[in-house]
Amino acid sequence: MPLLVEMGWGGLIQAPNTITWTDITQSPDVVQGVTITRGASDEFSETQPGTATLVLDNADGRFTPGNTGSPYYPFVRRNAPIRISAYRIPVRTGAAPYPLAMLADDFDDERVNTTLWPNNYGGASEAGGRMRVPVTTAGSAAFQSAREWTLTGSRLTAKLVTLPQINGSSAAVASMWANSTTSGTRLGWRYNALTATLTAENQTAFFDGSAVSVPYSGIDHAWVRVRESAGTVYWETSGDGYGWTIRRSLATPAWATSQTLAVEFPTSRTGGTNDYAEWELVGAQVRPRFYGVVNEWPVEWEGLYSKVQISCTDLFKWLNRQPALKSVLAQEILAQDVAGVYDFLSAYYPLTEPADSLAAGDLSARGCGALVLTQAGSGGTLEFGGDGLAATGDTSATFTPSTATAGKYLAADLGTAFETDDANYLPMVSCWVKTTTASRAILGLFSANLDNQLIFGINSSGSLTVETTSDGTPPVVLPIAGTLTDGNWHHLYFDDAFKRIYVDGVQIGGTLSAASLSSLRILHVGGYRGTRLFNGQIAHVVISHATGPLGSTLAPLQYNAGTNAFAGETADQRIIRLARYAGLSSVTISGTTHDPVASQGPGGSSIVARMREIEATDSGRLWAQRDWYGITYQSRDVRYNPSPSSETFTIDYADLEPGISVADDDQKMVNQVDASRPGGATQRVSAPSSVLAFGPYDQDLDILKMSDNAVLDAAAWLVSRYANPQPELREVPIEAHTMASYLDILDAEIGNYFSVYNLPSQAPTPSMRVTVEGYTETIKHNSHSITFHTSASITDSVWVLDDATYSVLGSTTRLAY
Template sequence: MPLLVEMGWGGLVQAPETIAWTDITTRVDVVQGVSITRGASDELSDTQPGTATLVLDNYDGALTPGNAASPYSPNVRKLAPIRISVAVMPTLSGSAPYPMAMLGDDFDDGRVDSTLWVTNTGGAGAETGEGRLRITVAPGVDTNFTSARQWTLAGSKLTAKLAAVPALNGSSNCAASMWVTSTTSGTRIGWRYDASTGVLSAQSQTGFADGAAVNLTYSAIDHAWLRVRESGGTVTWETSSDGFIWTSRRTLATPAWVTSQTHAVDFPTTRTGGTAGYIEWDLVGAEVRPRFWGVVNDWPVRWKGLTSKVLISCTDLFKRLGTAPALRSMLAEEILHQDVAGITDVVSAYYPLSEDSGSSSAGDISGSGCGSLALTQLGSGGLLEFGGDGVPETGETAPTFTPSSASVGKYLTADLGTVFESNSNAYTSQTIECWFRTTTASRALFGLYETNLDHQIVVAINASGQLTVEVTDTGGALVVNTAPGVTVTDGEWHHVAHVIGLNDRFYIDGAPSTFTLAVPDMSGLRHLHVGGYRGGRLFAGEIAHLAITHSTASVIDDIAPLHWEAGTAGFAGEDADARIERLARYGGVNSVTVWGSAFDAIASQGPAGSNALTRMREVEATESARLFAERDWYGLAFQSRDVRYNPSPSSEVFTIDYADLDTDEVEASDDDQKMINIVEASRPGGATQRVTSPSSVTTFGEKPKPLSILKTSDDSVLDAANWLVSRYADPPVEIREVPIEAHTMSTYLDILDADISSYFSVTNLPSQAPASSMRVTVEGYTEVIKHNSHRIEFHTSKASTDSIWVLDDAVYSVLGSTTRLAY
């Protein structure tokens, strides 16, 4: 059971696919062990941030922050990515020939197993102090590191970690491989690395050649693990970055020799010249199971005499989300986190214009460094006051422009700076948008212009109350384009969005305008006027959320309708899983795994004020769902309530006999800890409704719980309240803690696969138990991984708590017992 602890030195947790991981397992104190917590204590509690603690040997100072001599400098820093896994080695059983999946070696005992590896040409293969197999790649020498011929690939697999590839070192030819070999020389299946080309090749050779080989440009990140497996008449070549999630690279109909012969495994190398090097392999045959993925909080260096240790604590993705700042409105977040597949967007300027009353300027929050919008006076008179009523659903304010006339009053002007100007030149498309409200025609909303005035663009309102786009690319008179059919001087809030430079289009209130634009490309734009343009046409009314996005493509079809919906409805009515993915994106997480399908429509979550995780928790509670951080990736998992409906024996991850627990800590509980028999439930803008269980109240007394959730109808609120009372008016007898010494179990891999919402059964309980077998749902766990020990204590709930009625079903239609209606 080798532990596998890897650091992502210099990597960014939000870009896990770019992290090159470094194995530091040999530094781990496996006597004290690695402690990990995950999930929740019970199903009514929130899942907590996952944590890991471990002690690392710092004998050489490599893990001392700020030590310039460290091979990891300057990346020994707070919040460095870390991942922890268990690599389960196969056990040899039965008699030869053996399935190839039973071939295992972790190379951790300091000597080559000559019984397993019968050929070691010239002693080229040796085990390193880091616990890897190092095979020399010497000039003019072909080496072999070969197993006994006692294995079969049919229905099995060969797996290995490619820990280091050989350098070319001045040679014209240098290669190293992993082969499953036939009894016929030159006939073999496997992987070959060519140092001269940097190519990793999936091959099925005959006569030492394969004209149909699949070649990959080698990546130390993507190709850290290699596998060849055969199943159902097909051979598949796969690679992995972590040994757990695999990517298929090639498939081939199984050659006849694979199913008719016994095989050997060979790790040969060859080099024609240059200087010697090596290739390193590790964990042959390992089954990897991730246990933790997160960041190191700090690196506290401790000493005992001259011995130095580092006791690190780590936290998963919830740390980053939980400490993130409060979100702005959904409209603002949509502008700041535009997400259009395959398109590079840069929000080059964004002025929410939501400054407090009494402000004299408005700031850009895009982060690109644009200058602030300053009050500019024309003539004498007129007002421009911040802090007025803003766009619906945002909870944010907007400035009110009150000029004395079209040429007397105040407006806002800014020099957007060199970065914006550079973006204006570099990108093929610019999208300009804002919100406004007015009853006055013949005024300018905003305008952008180049310093020398050659390029200018103005969005204005004509005498008929219609929007216009006015442009020039020569410095001459502005050419006016009018959007007919929509009058915007009705005193209501409107949204306008316009693309410049690529398939020019115009959107009003989220819908495309029918008019054809004749707008030339706009480059060199740098100066912005809002609420007027260059000394005239002063706007009367409110303007808010002015943003300019530069892009590699035209994205208005995607963002204009979204921004209109965000500003007017806050995405009310979208399904809960879509809301979770949206909020995760606001929080900087683009990977959400959605489990299940029972998702209701979610109400708007109102204005700004809480961070992304808090808002996701609101959705989780509304849906009676489960939200948690993945343990194998920088991502979130969101489980709907139907994931837990009606567990069956086939859905159990494992079963365990009570005697195998070897503990006196198992306890069957029947108490009122979870009891709920009165629920007062409400939703934003809806009714407050009460659901009770009269029989429970009579028997046990009142056990109330308020429920404020984001449903879009009173009926949905009532369903949620009934669901809660039906499950907890009289909670069943349950086992809440199940401790297991997992390492000794034959079902070790299955136990490691158990995660939040997994099921397992404890069988053959003592005669005093309420039943001989009890099925439980995993809510979380704590574990301690040591040398030859892996103790996991599962926090569990009774699986039948989430069962629902199935008509005429022997188990799930028992009157008064399992006739709970689904929610």
């Protein structure tokens, strides 16, 4: 059965490096099979969330939510991580000696294959779809092959499923060896239960003085492999049997390429209680098919037979559940992170409350108190809902005092947790201000006993001042060059780690002679302790704590977010930025053509909706990865001019399943486009000959380009490709399991190519190259059927001077966009 199903019981999909996977492959109904759908139906459609459906045998109730008798209790719950893979067990062909990659067994028939393993000893057996080797005090035990294998240019792979336990022993070991003809000369992997280490060894006389050990991790070392290539042996581990990490390498020992080898999986124990080690999927070639979460666990019965039919969704479920985006500035503040520096958001007051509010709330989730409207003297106003930064769409708080000592300001007790953080970490303070009034205080942060004080002020010249004290004496006033009282918005950032101030994203002056602050707790905004009341607008007051400097990174980042919402960044940068807002760091960028895009716009949309805007703007492609918690963004140039060498596989028409057809209709026709961008012109691109021949096929295109010319180019690209679409294959059904190119077929991903050749004489051409847009597959016992949803690859071809294929007048003379 070419199927591997694993559950991440108790794990979180957003923390993939912490998931320990449990194999449940024995439970799915392999007659009904596992069905997986990914991608899109065609190139015009958006890729959809990937889905998987399968039926699990629930005879013992192990998949019943809330069942305390389940071995998986209490983790049979919605959003439990799941991953599904297919694998191929290579067939031994030809005559001995055989390459080690042909030593393959999935142990799924409950009896030992004595052709592969003729020399087993010590009670080694096959049980539950695994190789089971006793770890006993009675002596060694092992699965052992005949001496008929070669390592040159080949590999030995296995999954270590069950570890031997210490059980009071002074030694308990399970190993995988490629043995030479000399006893004790061997190379492979050894697991030591006493030290809980996995060791890559090249032994002579049963010893390796240069062995490389790693603390065993069931997450990272579930699979082990020894591989030889071009004179080097590599010891590798993997968490999924697909992606491998090299743990050791050295020049191939002479015996390893000159001798015929025997493979052995031995165990041994000294003292203690007996148990066993288990291995499985020896030699399996794994290909991930799905990575996501289980949506539900509906328990059903047919008489006394119980089953659970589960549906699963890939990473897009997680992304689609993210809350609506706040403004780009708010998102940058909430997602702040600086490489190599431990930092966290301690207090964040956007000051974007509705106009009738009497307090401002904290969004840091650190338990800080609200900024409460506070009166000094009499008179004056403080109103929320005023005009804010134009690029973000946020509002602000407007302070209008009667005098410098009569009016309203905001005050908050940030709490004991904040005070403790401030005693242990360095504070970073930032805000946005807009004013025309000098000699005022913007904000103040101080300890309960007033020993420590930090004040942002404006002096009589209209320049920023930073005032600090750490001993209760009057704060030292440090004037900063420049003018804040010009009626424009300005961003201020104080970095206590380096004692530096940044204004509008740029460091002003050098290191400040500021006091070292500690145990800050009380925050005043719009004045300081009832005096120097601010006259103007304030927004986005932020306090962070860190182990190192943040200003040089975060000050320009926040300034750009607040002033232009990152207008001009390229499409791939925008995708990575949006993913970061969801806490997603695994983003694969494919291709090199990524155009600048307009500003991110105001909040209110979802992360996925914003990503889709970029996908449409740049004619790219976005999808969730099938082997990891990550997404892929593919630029349009990846599809330019595919060559035969770039094809994932080719397939004879005779090897296809019934149902293939060539489509030639107007489903994709577009010969007239009205295109626009935010704040730009609306422009029309048309293909007159197509309009004359077929009538108008209109489409509106509203995209986030930076210029009207860029919009025009995008519209022209669309019309040039679809004014007269050529006949194409849109569905290609394959029974892949029986194909010699099985692994190549499984490697085909969205955006990849393959060709169907030897088409019937009635076809437009003898062969047709297609681009994969998506697929639906069903994996059953000894069956793996895949129907690829495809488009014509020629649609994305671009002009190449004097090229026989890509400079055909009127056909492939399309200019690249």
